[in-house]
Amino acid sequence: MINLSYTFDQDSSSLKIAGMPDVSNGDSEDTIGILSSWTLKIIGSPLLEGEKEHLDNLMQVILLYSRAYVSGIRKTFISDNNIVTISPLGICHKLLLNSTKDGVKPLEIILDDSELSDLTRCLDRIRFDPRVNIRWDINQDKPFSKKYILNSISNQKKKSNFFYALIIFLFSSSLFLFIPTNNKYELIENTTSPKSLTD
Amino acid sequence: MKKSNLIASQNDYLKNGSKYQDTNVNEPFVNCVIAKDTPRKLDFLILVIETLQLNATDSLFLKAKDIGLSDDFSNRAQFWKIRCTNPLRNTYTFKSLSSDQIESLVELISSMADNLYPLIRQLLSSKESKTLNQERWSIFTTRLKSLIRERMNIQRSYIDSLLTEGNSEFFRELLVILSLSCGEGGANRLKASLYYQS
Numbered sequence: 316m317i318n319l320s321y322t323f324d325q326d327s328s329s330l331k332i333a334g335m336p337d338v339s340n341g342d343s344e345d346t347i348g349i350l351s352s353w354t355l356k357i358i359g360s361p362l363l364e365g366e367k368e369h370l371d372n373l374m375q376v377i378l379l380y381s382r383a384y385v386s387g388i389r390k391t392f393i394s395d396n397n398i399v400t401i402s403p404l405g406i407c408h409k410l411l412l413n414s415t416k417d418g419v420k421p422l423e424i425i426l427d428d429s430e431l432s433d434l435t436r437c438l439d440r441i442r443f444d445p446r447v448n449i450r451w452d453i454n455q456d457k458p459f460s461k462k463y464i465l466n467s468i469s470n471q472k473k474k475s476n477f478f479y480a481l482i483i484f485l486f487s488s489s490l491f492l493f494i495p496t497n498n499k500y501e502l503i504e505n506t507t508s509p510k511s512l513t514d
Numbered sequence: 515m516k517k518s519n520l521i522a523s524q525n526d527y528l529k530n531g532s533k534y535q536d537t538n539v540n541e542p543f544v545n546c547v548i549a550k551d552t553p554r555k556l557d558f559l560i561l562v563i564e565t566l567q568l569n570a571t572d573s574l575f576l577k578a579k580d581i582g583l584s585d586d587f588s589n590r591a592q593f594w595k596i597r598c599t600n601p602l603r604n605t606y607t608f609k610s611l612s613s614d615q616i617e618s619l620v621e622l623i624s625s626m627a628d629n630l631y632p633l634i635r636q637l638l639s640s641k642e643s644k645t646l647n648q649e650r651w652s653i654f655t656t657r658l659k660s661l662i663r664e665r666m667n668i669q670r671s672y673i674d675s676l677l678t679e680g681n682s683e684f685f686r687e688l689l690v691i692l693s694l695s696c697g698e699g700g701a702n703r704l705k706a707s708l709y710y711q712s
Contacts, residue, residue, distance in 0.1 A: 439699030
């Protein structure tokens, strides 16, 4: 049995896959058609490893998030099996990985823009490498509908608009406190009777 | 979980069988229309490339020749005409980009971004020294703003807002787009972002 392993490096990310050719699918000797294991090293975080299903989940989420990011959309994406979650965190991105084993706490990795693009490029390489012939359970990069983009972007704007409105309201209300009230004003009853012009 | 599933079903994504059935940058999108901001986005991306590399125009023409694009992309005047479809330019032509032109520009931008990736990465990284990063950003924004001042219609309020001090969010967005547009996968991503599903 031929065991093959290939490494895909991109600055802060290094993805190593191991497997063998799928002879029934007509793979050549140097092509991985059956994935047996994978390891992902992101600088500054623990080594990640798992089965094909886990890599599928990671690819689904990262590639969809990057695709949305290019369209200016920043929102949370969760993989089909709830294993991988990615959400925006300030100018960074929070990657949350749930283990399928019991008793293992979820792993949280904070990625900046450069690390996100490194990871995305790593996953892109594996998709397009001719030495890898694996059926990935991921979505194609297709245009979003206009409605979806507007809803996704306007939600962020709506939130910030509400926040600004609240600040303006509090600020203007507090300004009123500084306006002095005239406590010396006295109500004097007008006792003089009206006089007619003929008097 | 539910959110992402909704997104996937809303956009009716196709499952990707194998890499041989994967999207190709030259494959047209069915039932899709070109987004209104496409010329603006592409022109600004080229402007960022010009900011990152001196004499980038010559490199762009060479790259266009290398990847086998039509003569429009290696001819200075023709290339300028294509870029003038950006309505924010000083000299704006009332023309729209064709799908073929978009595909060629995407391919060109993607391969240029691939070459400039180390520089783009440096600017986006938050793990490096803060002072060094600020210095790099200052050089980058100053150069980009001077190019914007030179080529864009500064009477437009949008351009004016870009030129104000401390507004570098849009420039960062452009850099992120470039960093995620490298390679074949990146080109597909960029191309998909330039269309809407009708």
